Amino acid sequence: MTKPGFSIVFFKDSGYRIILNIMGLMSKDIITTVDLPKEDVEEIMKQSEAMLLFLRDGRVPRLLKGKILATMFFEPSTRTRLSFTSAMLRLGGSVLGFSGTEGTSIKKGESLEDTVRMVDSYSDIIVMRHPDMGSSALAARIAKNPVISGGDGHNHHPTQGLMDLFTIMKEKGLRGVNVALCGDLKYGRTTHSLIYLLAMYGLGINLVSPASLRMPAEIVKEIKRSNGCEIREFRSMSEVVSDVDVLYVTRIQKERFLNISEYGKLEGSYRVDRKLLGKAKKGLIVMHPLPRVSEISTEVDGTPFAKYFDHAAYGVPVRMALLSLLLGKV
Amino acid sequence: MTKPGFSIVFFKDSGYRIILNIMGLMSKDIITTVDLPKEDVEEIMKQSEAMLLFLRDGRVPRLLKGKILATMFFEPSTRTRLSFTSAMLRLGGSVLGFSGTEGTSIKKGESLEDTVRMVDSYSDIIVMRHPDMGSSALAARIAKNPVISGGDGHNHHPTQGLMDLFTIMKEKGLRGVNVALCGDLKYGRTTHSLIYLLAMYGLGINLVSPASLRMPAEIVKEIKRSNGCEIREFRSMSEVVSDVDVLYVTRIQKERFLNISEYGKLEGSYRVDRKLLGKAKKGLIVMHPLPRVSEISTEVDGTPFAKYFDHAAYGVPVRMALLSLLLGKV
Amino acid sequence: MTKPGFSIVFFKDSGYRIILNIMGLMSKDIITTVDLPKEDVEEIMKQSEAMLLFLRDGRVPRLLKGKILATMFFEPSTRTRLSFTSAMLRLGGSVLGFSGTEGTSIKKGESLEDTVRMVDSYSDIIVMRHPDMGSSALAARIAKNPVISGGDGHNHHPTQGLMDLFTIMKEKGLRGVNVALCGDLKYGRTTHSLIYLLAMYGLGINLVSPASLRMPAEIVKEIKRSNGCEIREFRSMSEVVSDVDVLYVTRIQKERFLNISEYGKLEGSYRVDRKLLGKAKKGLIVMHPLPRVSEISTEVDGTPFAKYFDHAAYGVPVRMALLSLLLGKV
Numbered sequence: 001m002t003k004p005g006f007s008i009v010f011f012k013d014s015g016y017r018i019i020l021n022i023m024g025l026m027s028k029d030i031i032t033t034v035d036l037p038k039e040d041v042e043e044i045m046k047q048s049e050a051m052l053l054f055l056r057d058g059r060v061p062r063l064l065k066g067k068i069l070a071t072m073f074f075e076p077s078t079r080t081r082l083s084f085t086s087a088m089l090r091l092g093g094s095v096l097g098f099s100g101t102e103g104t105s106i107k108k109g110e111s112l113e114d115t116v117r118m119v120d121s122y123s124d125i126i127v128m129r130h131p132d133m134g135s136s137a138l139a140a141r142i143a144k145n146p147v148i149s150g151g152d153g154h155n156h157h158p159t160q161g162l163m164d165l166f167t168i169m170k171e172k173g174l175r176g177v178n179v180a181l182c183g184d185l186k187y188g189r190t191t192h193s194l195i196y197l198l199a200m201y202g203l204g205i206n207l208v209s210p211a212s213l214r215m216p217a218e219i220v221k222e223i224k225r226s227n228g229c230e231i232r233e234f235r236s237m238s239e240v241v242s243d244v245d246v247l248y249v250t251r252i253q254k255e256r257f258l259n260i261s262e263y264g265k266l267e268g269s270y271r272v273d274r275k276l277l278g279k280a281k282k283g284l285i286v287m288h289p290l291p292r293v294s295e296i297s298t299e300v301d302g303t304p305f306a307k308y309f310d311h312a313a314y315g316v317p318v319r320m321a322l323l324s325l326l327l328g329k330v
Numbered sequence: 331m332t333k334p335g336f337s338i339v340f341f342k343d344s345g346y347r348i349i350l351n352i353m354g355l356m357s358k359d360i361i362t363t364v365d366l367p368k369e370d371v372e373e374i375m376k377q378s379e380a381m382l383l384f385l386r387d388g389r390v391p392r393l394l395k396g397k398i399l400a401t402m403f404f405e406p407s408t409r410t411r412l413s414f415t416s417a418m419l420r421l422g423g424s425v426l427g428f429s430g431t432e433g434t435s436i437k438k439g440e441s442l443e444d445t446v447r448m449v450d451s452y453s454d455i456i457v458m459r460h461p462d463m464g465s466s467a468l469a470a471r472i473a474k475n476p477v478i479s480g481g482d483g484h485n486h487h488p489t490q491g492l493m494d495l496f497t498i499m500k501e502k503g504l505r506g507v508n509v510a511l512c513g514d515l516k517y518g519r520t521t522h523s524l525i526y527l528l529a530m531y532g533l534g535i536n537l538v539s540p541a542s543l544r545m546p547a548e549i550v551k552e553i554k555r556s557n558g559c560e561i562r563e564f565r566s567m568s569e570v571v572s573d574v575d576v577l578y579v580t581r582i583q584k585e586r587f588l589n590i591s592e593y594g595k596l597e598g599s600y601r602v603d604r605k606l607l608g609k610a611k612k613g614l615i616v617m618h619p620l621p622r623v624s625e626i627s628t629e630v631d632g633t634p635f636a637k638y639f640d641h642a643a644y645g646v647p648v649r650m651a652l653l654s655l656l657l658g659k660v
Numbered sequence: 661m662t663k664p665g666f667s668i669v670f671f672k673d674s675g676y677r678i679i680l681n682i683m684g685l686m687s688k689d690i691i692t693t694v695d696l697p698k699e700d701v702e703e704i705m706k707q708s709e710a711m712l713l714f715l716r717d718g719r720v721p722r723l724l725k726g727k728i729l730a731t732m733f734f735e736p737s738t739r740t741r742l743s744f745t746s747a748m749l750r751l752g753g754s755v756l757g758f759s760g761t762e763g764t765s766i767k768k769g770e771s772l773e774d775t776v777r778m779v780d781s782y783s784d785i786i787v788m789r790h791p792d793m794g795s796s797a798l799a800a801r802i803a804k805n806p807v808i809s810g811g812d813g814h815n816h817h818p819t820q821g822l823m824d825l826f827t828i829m830k831e832k833g834l835r836g837v838n839v840a841l842c843g844d845l846k847y848g849r850t851t852h853s854l855i856y857l858l859a860m861y862g863l864g865i866n867l868v869s870p871a872s873l874r875m876p877a878e879i880v881k882e883i884k885r886s887n888g889c890e891i892r893e894f895r896s897m898s899e900v901v902s903d904v905d906v907l908y909v910t911r912i913q914k915e916r917f918l919n920i921s922e923y924g925k926l927e928g929s930y931r932v933d934r935k936l937l938g939k940a941k942k943g944l945i946v947m948h949p950l951p952r953v954s955e956i957s958t959e960v961d962g963t964p965f966a967k968y969f970d971h972a973a974y975g976v977p978v979r980m981a982l983l984s985l986l987l988g989k990v
Contacts, residue, residue: 060396066720068749070742078434079448082400082426086452089398089424094749096742100432102760104738110951111958118739118950121973122746290448291440298441313451390726408764409778412730412756416782419728419754430762620778621770628771643781 026328029140030148032156033196034222041162041200047321047330048166048314055090055317062092063329070123071097072115072139073150074106074130079290079312080150080159084127087319091329096123116142125327127159128152146326154187160289161193163318164248167311168203171285172245178204180240183250183270183295185215190289191250192219199227206244208234210266213256236269242279247272249288249295273297277305287311356658359470360478362486363526364552371492371530377651377660378496378644385420385647392422393659400453401427402445402469403480404436404460409620409642410480410489414457417649426453446472455657457489458482476656484517490619491523493648494578497641498533501615502575508534510570513580513600513625515545520619521580522549529557536574538564540596543586566599572609577602579618579625603627607635617641686988689800690808692816693856694882701822701860707981707990708826708974715750715977722752723989730783731757732775732799733810734766734790739950739972740810740819744787747979751989756783776802785987787819788812806986814847820949821853823978824908827971828863831945832905838864840900843910843930843955845875850949851910852879859887866904868894870926873916896929902939907932908947909955933957937965947971 025040033041054060069088073081077099085095097119098104106115112135119126120143128139129150136149136156151157168177179198181191185207195215198205205223207215220231234240241247252270257263272286272295288296288308300306324330355370363371384390399418403411407429415425427449428434436445442465449456450473458469459480466479466486481487498507509528511521515537525545528535535553537545550561564570571577582600587593602616602625618626618638630636654660684703690696714720729748733741737759745755757779758764766775772795779786780803788799789810796809796816811817828837839858841851845867855875858865865883867875880891894900901907912930917923932946932955948956948968960966984990 062396066722066750066752068746076432076434076437078428078436078445082428082449082452085426086398089426090396092396094424094754095426096745096749096755098738098742098759099428102736104736105951106738107736108951109953113958114951115738117969118972119742121969122742122976291435291438291444293439298443309447309451312448316452392726406762406764406767408758408766408775412758412779412782415756416728419756420726422726424754425756429758621765621768621774623769628773639777639781642778646782 025325027146028326029146030158030322030326031136031140032149033158033161033193034156036158036196038200041165041197043325044162044318044321045166045169047325048162048318051317051320051324052314060090060092060320063324064088064091064093064327067093067125067327067329068123069093069095069097069323070119070126071095071099072119072126072128072130073097073099074101074128075151076100077129077150079315080127080129080157083312083315084150084319084323086316087323090316091320091324093323112138113142120145125323148322148326151189154189154192156193157189158193159315159319159322160190161197162322163311163315164190164194164287164289165197165201166318167287167307167314168246170314171307171310172283174201174203177246178206178244179246179248180206180208180234180237180244181215181248181250182208182237184213184252184256185209185250186213187253187256188250191215191248194248195219195223199223199229202227202229204244205229205231206234206240207231208237208240208270210235210252210270213252237272237276238269238279241276241284242281244281245284247284247286249286249292251291251293251295267294271295271297272300274299274303277303280305355655357476358656359476360488360652360656361466361470362479363488363491363523364486366488366526368530371495371527373655374492374648374651375496375499377655378492378648381647381650381654382644390420390422390650393654394418394421394423394657397423397455397657397659398453399423399425399427399653400449400456401425401429402449402456402458402460403427403429404431404458405481406430407459407480409645410457410459413642413645414480414649414653416646417653420646421650421654423653442468443472450475455653478652478656481519484519484522486523487519488523489645489649489652490520491527492652493641493645494520494524494617494619495527495531496648497617497637497644498576500644501637501640502613504531504533507576508536508574509576509578510536510538510564510567510574511545511578511580512538512567514543514582514586515539515580516543517583517586518580521545521578524578525549525553529553529559532557532559534574535559535561536564536570537561538567538570538600540565540582540600543582567602567606568599568609571606571614572611574611575614577614577616579616579622581621581623581625601625601627602630604629604633607633610635685985687806688986689806690818690982690986691796691800692809693818693821693853694816696818696856698860701825701857703985704822704978704981705826705829707985708822708978711977711980711984712974720750720752720980723984724748724751724753724987727753727785727987727989728783729753729755729757729983730779730786731755731759732779732786732788732790733757733759734761734788735811736760737789737810739975740787740789740817743972743975744810744979744983746976747983750976751980751984753983772798773802780805785983808982808986811849814849814852816853817849818853819975819979819982820850821857822982823971823975824850824854824947824949825857825861826978827947827967827974828906830974831967831970832943834861834863837906838866838904839906839908840866840868840894840897840904841875841908841910842868842897844873844912844916845869845910846873847913847916848910851875851908854908855879855883859883859889862887862889864904865889865891866894866900867891868897868900868930870895870912870930873912897932897936898929898939901936901944902941904941905943906945906947909952910949911951911953911955927954931955931957932960934959934963937963940965
């Protein structure tokens with residue numbers, strides 16, 4: 001989908017039922033968070049808030065009745081796929097698609113371009129996950145309908161970034177909040193999408209990772225250049241836990257390490273438990289894009305620090321907001 | 331979902347359109363048939379009858395419009411999964427979920443608890459099949475929404491038990507009926523769920539199985555203790571076929587036998603064919619939870635004995651009843 | 661489903677909103693194109709045209725609200741499965757089913773007959789793909805509801821044939837059009853379904869294939885006998901490209917050849933590129949049932965010859981027409 005060259009965003013603060021905007025996001029694609037204008041992000045946050053209220057009321061308007069979302073998952077996913085599905089169904093729309101390439105024409109050698117053209121003609125909007133970096137952008141160029149990336153390789157996962165931002169906004173607000181991104185920052189695409197949004201709102205950015213899994217240098221450079229913000233780096237969570245308001249934890253995959261003993265040594269520095277949180281700043285929240293394996297001890301689950309399940313639940317209103325905005329039904 | 335501590339059940343016998351009840355089942359979980367109160371079973375039978383009439387009329391009220399059923403199938407299933415899906419769609423609701431663990435975050439090492447929490451936040455009611463005994467009860471403790479077990483290992487399959495009971499009720503009534511449960515009673519979870527319901531209604535219970543595949547002793551003991559009913563045991567179907575009104579046949583899996591020749595010897599005693607049915611009591615019906623392999627000869631299909639396909643079709647109204655009752659929309 | 665013995669077809673040419681017909685196709689099965697009466701084909705074309713207009717308007721009547729389509733795909737498919745799904749959803753209906761036999765009761769040894777009986781009781785209409793020739797006809801005999809074949813082995817793929825015909829009608833009309841079917845005509849089931857429709861409308865039929873992959877002799881003989889039409893055969897596309905109006909290209913699978921060097925020699929004669937099209941008759945269109953691998957060079961994609969993507973998109977209105985006609989909702 002080509003993006004319209006012109007967009008006027010218009011806000012009303014008088015309650016969640018009156019959201020007027022002159023279709024700033026309509027028909028756009030959501031591929032990364034890098035080039036997303038702040039007006040669009042604000043519109044998404046606003047609309048997400050409205051959707052959250054509808055969900056809590058149990059009365060969601062069937063804005064997308066008759067519309068079809070195509071879910072093209074070339075790679076495993078439950079969370080992203082099911083939360084988009086839930087979002088579409090809540091709004092009265094329908095869903096079709098595939099999950100995994102078994103039993104698809106991709107197995108017969110069809111090109112991604114041809115597969116996208118086909119699915120585009122069967123639906124009104126596409127969400128796609130694919131292992132190759134840049135595949136979402138390619139799909140967006142081909143498709144007539146809006147394309148939302150559900151993750152392309154190690155590159156980006158923009159809707160996760162948006163629901164991360166929404167979670168921070170709901171739980172801590174967006175003023176003077178200090179955030180630590182922790183774990184595998186090299187391959188962790190959710191952190192690549194979130195960091196641009198943190199910079200956009202001027203939040204404090206702290207990067208905590210093993211030396212071999214640092215945030216890609218070009219991302220750090222670009223953010224420093226365009227936002228002029230300071231980014232601090234650390235090697236263990238215990239160094240930041242008493243200073244930050246948000247501990248955003250990601251999984252470190254054993255497979256990333258050639259040397260298993262090196263992994264063993266690191267593991268402890270990237271694990272959240274009651275001991276670590278004993279030193280936490282007052283009001284600190286722990287977030288995680290999930291699934292978690294052992295990065296967060298289950299002993300944290302019942303504590304006020306634990307916001308990772310609320311975080312996951314926010315995925316539905318944020319994706320409802322995106323679907324309705326991109327389809328121009330608000 | 332925690333169950334409400336108090337429930338008043340109220341019945342009217344004046345036709346299928348007027349079913350009033352003060353939400354006896356609303357928000358409950360259906361995990362086994364062991365602790366299901368008789369009022370609840372009666373409510374389900376009543377509501378199933380109503381749903382059957384709606385289906386025959388071709389005019390089903392869209393009671394569950396806007397509601398989402400999540401189907402979490404960690405193990406293969408077509409019948410249970412598709413009949414729940416059909417039931418939900420017939421009532422105007424929608425369905426999301428997964429079938430098999432390929433392509434899910436379980437493969438990435440996510441715990442069952444975390445997966446349930448996620449799916450719970452995307453839906454209004456869950457049906458789950460999982461290979462581990464007790465997994466359904468665990469899911470029910472975690473989820474905020476009602477959980478229905480679609481089978482947990484060799485333990486229970488309560489909705490199959492309920493549709494078995496409904497089939498007997500529709501085809502033979504529930505007074506003075508003599509039932510034989512035949513085949514693999516050790517691992518056959520459908521018989522574990524059905525036997526409690528037979529006892530609840532005081533139906534005659536006959537158990538027909540190889541010695542190595544007998545109904546677990548603790549189940550037999552518990553039923554004798556709590557219901558004071560008599561349970562008779564046999565080793566071949568020919569011993570009971572002239573006495574019983576219902577022959578409930580299950581599959582004996584070859585894999586259960588270490589010694590293949592032992593299996594060969596037994597097979598004949600657990601196969602329903604015209605020869606066996608030549609000695610049948612007048613009006614006897616043959617039921618099977620399906621899929622069948624060779625336990626029932628296809629030569630029986632066209633005869634008046636064969637009720638296994640009607641039996642399967644009753645799965646839809648019974649599941650419609652459950653979904654609508656648990657969601658409080660009747 | 662048994663077909664009604666009597667049908668009156670009634671046409672009005674006064675626009676797409678007034679389509680009256682006395683249910684010629686209602687409750688029929690669509691298994692092959694061989695015995696499809698011309699009245700039925702005309703009814704389908706008419707209704708497809710109407711559906712196309714609804715889709716372009718963006719206002720499709722929800723004719724199939726409350727109806728359930730079952731998709732039984734025993735073999736991989738994305739295009740056929742998703743376009744049927746899209747068609748059903750566009751008309752306000754719902755879809756359930758399976759894709760691949762992993763996780764189905766077929767894996768437990770259930771017969772096709774039993775699986776069909778089950779799915780039939782959960783839905784209102786079935787579309788099935790199965791690797792065995794004749795399986796669709798078997799399913800149609802068993803099911804109470806209409807069955808549409810989505811391809812049975814190398815036999816037939818009738819709905820593809822109908823959307824091929826619709827594409828030719830829309831792009832070239834149905835008078836005096838000369839068509840070349842090219843590639844693997846032995847195993848290519850789409851060409852087996854299309855050739856009967858070409859003969860029905862008296863279109864010119866040219867067969868272009870390697871000697872080892874010729875159209876089955878019995879099909880050619882039957883068509884010559886019943887339609888008295890002429891069928892010409894060729895060994896390379898360059899022999900026909902300047903004479904025909906439609907180049908219908910199918911994939912030649914490497915696996916069909918024992919001798920890989922033989923395949924290599926042939927490949928060039930069955931590949932559409934700009935060079936071949938330099939000799940094309942004015943107005944020639946290239947069609948392909950897709951997925952394509954290398955039979956059509958991507959350099960053709962942007963040219964006026966390329967109609968294969970429009971062709972694929974026509975699948976939705978044609979399948980909408982079929983679903984609504986067979987369910988008697990027009």
